[in-house]
Amino acid sequence: MWDVRRAEVLGMRILGILLILLGLVLWVSPQIPYTKRSSISVTPSTEVTSKEERMAVVPRPVAALIAGAGVLALVLAGRRPRT
Numbered sequence: 001m002w003d004v005r006r007a008e009v010l011g012m013r014i015l016g017i018l019l020i021l022l023g024l025v026l027w028v029s030p031q032i033p034y035t036k037r038s039s040i041s042v043t044p045s046t047e048v049t050s051k052e053e054r055m056a057v058v059p060r061p062v063a064a065l066i067a068g069a070g071v072l073a074l075v076l077a078g079r080r081p082r083t
Contacts, residue, residue, distance in 0.1 A: 009077050016073030023067025030063060032056045 040048045
């Protein structure tokens with residue numbers, strides 16, 4: 001029974017730390033570059049593809065919410081279970 005609880009607490013701590021780190025990274029650098037690939041078929045025998053560089057922007061309040069969720073996960077992981 002205690003091993004299951006320890007595994008849950010460890011998982012919550014890891015999740016909390018990862019969410020805090022993700023929130024901080026998004027706060028510092030809110031732009032996420034990605035490539036959009038689209039396939040344009042001119043004829044049935046020929047296929048033309050195009051690549052377009054795009055940028056996704058994460059608003060700072062969203063980054064703060066992600067970091068806050070990480071803090072909440074750490075707080076909940078530190079609570080003792082009710083007996």
